[in-house]
Amino acid sequence: MIEITIPVLNEENILKKNVLILHYYLANKIPNIGDWQIIIADNGSSDQTKAISIGLTHEYREIKYLSVNKKGVGKALKASWAASKANYIGYMDLDLATDLKHMKQILPAFANNYDIVYGSRLLVDSKVSGRSLKREITSRCFNFVVRKYLKVKLTDGMCGFKFLRKEVFDKLYNSGANSDGWFFSTELIVTGEWNHYNLLELPIEWRDSDESHVKIVPLALEYIKAMRRLKSFKPISISS
Numbered sequence: 001m002i003e004i005t006i007p008v009l010n011e012e013n014i015l016k017k018n019v020l021i022l023h024y025y026l027a028n029k030i031p032n033i034g035d036w037q038i039i040i041a042d043n044g045s046s047d048q049t050k051a052i053s054i055g056l057t058h059e060y061r062e063i064k065y066l067s068v069n070k071k072g073v074g075k076a077l078k079a080s081w082a083a084s085k086a087n088y089i090g091y092m093d094l095d096l097a098t099d100l101k102h103m104k105q106i107l108p109a110f111a112n113n114y115d116i117v118y119g120s121r122l123l124v125d126s127k128v129s130g131r132s133l134k135r136e137i138t139s140r141c142f143n144f145v146v147r148k149y150l151k152v153k154l155t156d157g158m159c160g161f162k163f164l165r166k167e168v169f170d171k172l173y174n175s176g177a178n179s180d181g182w183f184f185s186t187e188l189i190v191t192g193e194w195n196h197y198n199l200l201e202l203p204i205e206w207r208d209s210d211e212s213h214v215k216i217v218p219l220a221l222e223y224i225k226a227m228r229r230l231k232s233f234k235p236i237s238i239s240s
Contacts, residue, residue, distance in 0.1 A: 001035040002107065002163075003086035005066075006094050007076035008040055012048040015040075016056065018096050023060060025100045033107065037086070041066045041076035074184025081169050090117075090163030095209035098161040102204050106163050115168050115197040118189060119161035120154075125203035135208065142223065146186060149227055152193045155201060157186030164188065171195060176230045182219060183226035190230065 004022070008015060019038060026036050040053045042065065053065040066083075068076045081089045088110055092098060098119050109117040121128050122143065128136075139158065146157050162185060164172075175195055177187035192199050
């Protein structure tokens with residue numbers, strides 16, 4: 001089984017439309033996908049997100065709703081994945097910025113013995129549209145700092161398109177991938193490299209979304225603090 005978590009917070013405007021786009025794609029466009037589920041992980045929305053989500057669960061057996069008692073993308077993903085019984089777990093952003101055609105690459109990658117599969121907007125073959133120069137420069141600078149400071153090779157730690165084997169999750173968590181916020185997405189790849197898992201970076205088609213809630217300055221401050229914490233974590237598999 002593959003389980004896809006979508007973290008949400010006050011997304012009443014696009015929730016139903018985009019979840020159903022994903023549902024249709026998984027049900028009709030991926031041959032031999034087997035069992036699958038979509039988990040809507042709600043970080044405490046105050047609008048109609050919960051009601052819409054529960055309505056979807058009544059209509060579609062593959063859609064589940066999870067209420068998380070604290071805000072934070074990392075918090076939502078950890079809560080969802082810790083409870084998962086799936087073989088493969090992952091997440092996508094609700095805005096579906098990553099082209100859904102890349103879903104077809106996930107299960108074959110696991111069949112070829114990859115442990116973690118994730119999208120990168122910064123590979124040569126990636127196609128990115130609608131992105132401002134400010135966001136592009138910020139992203140490239142952030143990933144450069146991550147590579148140098150944490151001594152890894154990843155090209156794009158922030159891309160909201162990541163999948164891994166369920167049994168890998170506990171190891172990564174215990175190696176430092178346990179932030180509650182956005183940096184959790186990057187921690188997965190950093191600790192995956194540190195623990196010598198087999199990682200696959202996918203060049204993707206990606207479009208910037210007007211629905212993005214990311215605020216660059218607060219996010220940068222959060223990331224700096226999280227990087228310092230992760231570097232000092234000293235996972236047991238990494239020599240001091």
